[in-house]
Amino acid sequence: MSSIYFESNSNPSVTELGRRVTATSAPESPIAPLAMPGLILGMLLLGLGMVGLLRLGDWSGDYGPVLVVLAYFLYMAAATSLALWGAVTVWSLHRR
Secondary structure, three states: OOOOOOOOOOOOOOOOHHHOOOOOOHHHOOOHHHHHHHHHHHHHHHHHHHHHHHHHHHHHHHHOHHHHHHHHHHHHHHHHHHHHHHHHHHHHHHHO
């Protein structure tokens, strides 16, 4: 039987405010320079998603409505989150 060794931890409890991890702000993020390409790519993907609405009925007939709607929803959610991240980061970079 193996034993597990736990070191004693003298750090304060997790509930104290001093231990909370603060997220880095958008301008200090190491991927902040990718915000403008991310915004452009996100807007392009959203536009292509809107164009894809024209073929959604055909794809639904070929592959089934549940699969097509789920795939379309996931695609649009990813494109929207990329565009929003890019917009918020670009806005915060130019606001400084």
